[in-house]
Amino acid sequence: MSTPIPRPGEHLPGARPTVDPAHVREEVDALLARVREGASLPGAASTDQSVLLEQADLLERAHEVLVQALSTVDKI
Template identity: 50%
Template sequence: MSTSIPRPGDHLPGSHPGMDPRSIHTDVEGLLTRARDTAVDAADPSEIIPRQAQLLEQAHDLLVQALATVDKI
């Protein structure tokens, strides 16, 4: 049984400025990929965790901003 999942704001007419779920997904996925790749690419092991933390924080900020945008709709 396949049921579509309603998206926030779908019930409202018109476009949703500043809210592009595909773009958000792509950006977050890119940051997560870079965080995973940091462990492989890092020349200095002491730089791995801080760099991963920075990338994860950026992904978190994108998601929080997306939720804030949805709350305003």
């Protein structure tokens, strides 16, 4: 009656994926620092479309880093 319950991802071949929280934090912090730099550029109004588009792209990339980390953790 004590049949082991498989853990998520155990059925997948190869090594188990890992997530380094420090690396994820560094990557996201670097992207967010670039967002802050763009917001504080002298002469660039905060409503300048190119600045807003670049900031949106950087935030999207930071989001993807976090989503990928969460997806990997789900498989562990």
